[in-house]
Amino acid sequence: MAVTAGAGGRATAAGQAGGSPGPDRVRPVALRHFARLRLRITANGFRGRPYRVGLFVVGLLVGLFLSANGFLLFAVGAAVDRQTQLLIMALGGATLVVGSVLLPLVWFGIDDTLDPARFALLPISRGRLVCGLLVASALGVPAIAVLLATSGLLVPAARHGGPAGMAVQAIGVLLGLALCLAAGRAVTSALATVLRSRRARDLAWVVIALVAALVGPLQLLVVSAAAQADWDRVASVARVIGWTPLGAPYTVGLEMADGRPWAAAAKLAVTVVALAGLLWWWSRTLESAMTGATSAAPTRTRGAVGRATASLLPRALPWLRPTPGGAIVAREVRYLWRDAKRRSNMIMVVVIGLFLPVLMLGLGLTGGGTGAGPTVTVGRPDAATPLVVLLMMLFIGAFVASTLANQFGYDGTAYGTHLVVGVPGRVELRARAVAYSVYLLPLLLVVGAVVAVVRGSPTMLPAIWGVLLAAYGAGVAVNLVVSVVAAYPLPDTSNPFALGSGDAVAKSALALGALVLASAAAAPVAVTAAMLGRWSWLVLPVGAGYGLGLAALGVLVGGGLVDQRAPELLAAVTPGR
Amino acid sequence: MSHGGSALTLRGLAKRFGDTVAVAGIDLDVPEGSFYGLLGPNGAGKTTTLSMAVGLLRPDAGQVKVLGVDMWADPVEAKRRLGALPDGVRLFDRLSGPELLAYTGLLRGMDPDTIDRRAAELLDVLDLTSAGRTLVVDYSAGMRKKIGLACALLHAPRLLVLDEPFEAVDPVSAALIRDILTRFVAGGGTVIFSSHVMEVVERLCSHVAILDRGVIRAEGTLDQVRGGRTLEETFVEVVGGRTATGEELSWL
Numbered sequence: 096m097a098v099t100a101g102a103g104g105r106a107t108a109a110g111q112a113g114g115s116p117g118p119d120r121v122r123p124v125a126l127r128h129f130a131r132l133r134l135r136i137t138a139n140g141f142r143g144r145p146y147r148v149g150l151f152v153v154g155l156l157v158g159l160f161l162s163a164n165g166f167l168l169f170a171v172g173a174a175v176d177r178q179t180q181l182l183i184m185a186l187g188g189a190t191l192v193v194g195s196v197l198l199p200l201v202w203f204g205i206d207d208t209l210d211p212a213r214f215a216l217l218p219i220s221r222g223r224l225v226c227g228l229l230v231a232s233a234l235g236v237p238a239i240a241v242l243l244a245t246s247g248l249l250v251p252a253a254r255h256g257g258p259a260g261m262a263v264q265a266i267g268v269l270l271g272l273a274l275c276l277a278a279g280r281a282v283t284s285a286l287a288t289v290l291r292s293r294r295a296r297d298l299a300w301v302v303i304a305l306v307a308a309l310v311g312p313l314q315l316l317v318v319s320a321a322a323q324a325d326w327d328r329v330a331s332v333a334r335v336i337g338w339t340p341l342g343a344p345y346t347v348g349l350e351m352a353d354g355r356p357w358a359a360a361a362k363l364a365v366t367v368v369a370l371a372g373l374l375w376w377w378s379r380t381l382e383s384a385m386t387g388a389t390s391a392a393p394t395r396t397r398g399a400v401g402r403a404t405a406s407l408l409p410r411a412l413p414w415l416r417p418t419p420g421g422a423i424v425a426r427e428v429r430y431l432w433r434d435a436k437r438r439s440n441m442i443m444v445v446v447i448g449l450f451l452p453v454l455m456l457g458l459g460l461t462g463g464g465t466g467a468g469p470t471v472t473v474g475r476p477d478a479a480t481p482l483v484v485l486l487m488m489l490f491i492g493a494f495v496a497s498t499l500a501n502q503f504g505y506d507g508t509a510y511g512t513h514l515v516v517g518v519p520g521r522v523e524l525r526a527r528a529v530a531y532s533v534y535l536l537p538l539l540l541v542v543g544a545v546v547a548v549v550r551g552s553p554t555m556l557p558a559i560w561g562v563l564l565a566a567y568g569a570g571v572a573v574n575l576v577v578s579v580v581a582a583y584p585l586p587d588t589s590n591p592f593a594l595g596s597g598d599a600v601a602k603s604a605l606a607l608g609a610l611v612l613a614s615a616a617a618a619p620v621a622v623t624a625a626m627l628g629r630w631s632w633l634v635l636p637v638g639a640g641y642g643l644g645l646a647a648l649g650v651l652v653g654g655g656l657v658d659q660r661a662p663e664l665l666a667a668v669t670p671g672r
Numbered sequence: 673m674s675h676g677g678s679a680l681t682l683r684g685l686a687k688r689f690g691d692t693v694a695v696a697g698i699d700l701d702v703p704e705g706s707f708y709g710l711l712g713p714n715g716a717g718k719t720t721t722l723s724m725a726v727g728l729l730r731p732d733a734g735q736v737k738v739l740g741v742d743m744w745a746d747p748v749e750a751k752r753r754l755g756a757l758p759d760g761v762r763l764f765d766r767l768s769g770p771e772l773l774a775y776t777g778l779l780r781g782m783d784p785d786t787i788d789r790r791a792a793e794l795l796d797v798l799d800l801t802s803a804g805r806t807l808v809v810d811y812s813a814g815m816r817k818k819i820g821l822a823c824a825l826l827h828a829p830r831l832l833v834l835d836e837p838f839e840a841v842d843p844v845s846a847a848l849i850r851d852i853l854t855r856f857v858a859g860g861g862t863v864i865f866s867s868h869v870m871e872v873v874e875r876l877c878s879h880v881a882i883l884d885r886g887v888i889r890a891e892g893t894l895d896q897v898r899g900g901r902t903l904e905e906t907f908v909e910v911v912g913g914r915t916a917t918g919e920e921l922s923w924l
Contacts, residue, residue: 402788403777403787403788403791403792404774404787406770406771406805418781421778422779426767426775429771430764509763511762512761512763512764512779514728515756516751516776519748662728662729662730666729
């Protein structure tokens, strides 16, 4: 039953286009209408919900802090030599653009305040809609943070290039922001379309395997490049990046300062072309988002049904018993595969879980056994390198568990089924943790084995596994509790990367907090493991036990919370509140 | 255990959202064996009332008793006696029909053999067997209502609480649902459902309550409430509707 409070915000906002002169004359929709619509929806979202205002303020502060750092970094260009300046601008700018593509995919999700599907019935041309959505998305905290950070570029541009340089760089900053926004939207929109269809998910796994396979050769390349550490060569790379859309908008001020206005003009042109291309790509995929292509891929139909209970409990998990807990495990295991939102979350976790450790090993941060790369040493050299590896495992284990952080949000109002039946909180949480572990535990074991092999120290494997299990258990404990007390609704759209309006940054901060807490809880295991030396195999049973104990504690505490506040939990995950 | 022949008892039930009073203190007795229609215009508080009755929404004040058991004091026992079909709450729709029935049955702690037998029978009667392994998300609106009803019936409750069971349902499915509910009441069960379709309520119900702006405006047996008129006339009078004069909307 729709547990909605008061009048919906969207209905009020729809009145924005009002005041038309008459039924027969139609005025075109101005871009400011999209901007005002977005602001109105955000404002209505705050009405009577002080916790949302709080989340927003936290997100704003985090955004301001980050953008202040970025501003200083870019502004420092005014005081250093040209080559360093180029490095900062080209590489910093490229990081921003790449980050605005990758971060929504793996961590932040994309702000979906204006869902394209809502405009499907309105007579708005697709080009105008894309521009309007772009303008609206520029009003979010991340966009404003990027704008503030990159406006640091104006300082060196004004100092070395005068008013003209500053003006050109200002255009570059604005175009760069548009580029970041368009890139993030276009890629998530396209990927959403791809990941939605059931056949494409198999393709996604192939791509993941390929990426993972490519990491090996790539790391060798990076290591050898870093070993030579030739700044002139890096600068020439930066110069090339400066001519690609990744760096072009951020280096135009530099060209003006060097007295090459033609180069600045060409770089602006490069940016505009890239932007136009991205917008065109976005508008292509927007079509399917607008027509709600969730039902595009028909499910397997017909066919022998057989016994109902046998069809629910997967044959691959013969240990599942026909009990309430077993049913939830079975349902959740099937959902992780069938539900696009859960699936994309899971795929991204797998990518990061495999990608990050191998990449870091490749960069030599953890000091490979015989590698020629730079070695980071902390304290006693013989103890330090295993410690860094184990701390990394700590992070991976805790990170992987963060998939549980909004598990009830994924259910949405379907969680009401559990309320009608009355599922005990502990049964509920234990079953959910088991279901996620069906996928995540094998992943962790594989990651541990890969790390041990790549590092050339198979004797460390028990310790690595022990730390992974302890960190995963701690992560499960923290995230089970978080999933009950800080659940939030996911919008009912076809984009699996969509987050609700406004407080995306604050939600990410919360997830980060959970990650830190879980890592801290399991840190003693990692430190002990590093000190044990050749007794480190003891860490496997100890770490596994520690993780299991913490997870059980999480089930106990979180389960009690579910029993106390199940109706409030349902209200929290109901969209449109 | 005596509950005075009342299958569902609401006492002083109230709920407000922010400044809006959704339900302003409702007393209602649904007699055992009755077919009870809860009528009201959109926004009257029907869904809020039924949500509180089945344990989906915590009331600000008041009491709910299901066959004598207090819903908010002993939810486990109360929920065991009750089958519910909420409106606006999604099912776990990435399961197929049989999977969903098995899921609901196992959640209720039922014996697997019983679940399999009843699920096959329910799917057959509700004409859902031919859907096979189609996921519920790809069902039509009518099919979704039917599988929801099957989930509510699976554990053979004595009380059914249905929110808008006939909304967006085609005539054939509606007739089927009506038939099953009538048989359920004939077998000694109790049904309370919300609707704003007068014909359905008039045809099925033994008892009626009219809810408007969070308050019960009229209640009793069907004949008591309509008092010699049609139910629609009574309803419009009680709720106080507005009729068009024919002057407005001339540009249409």
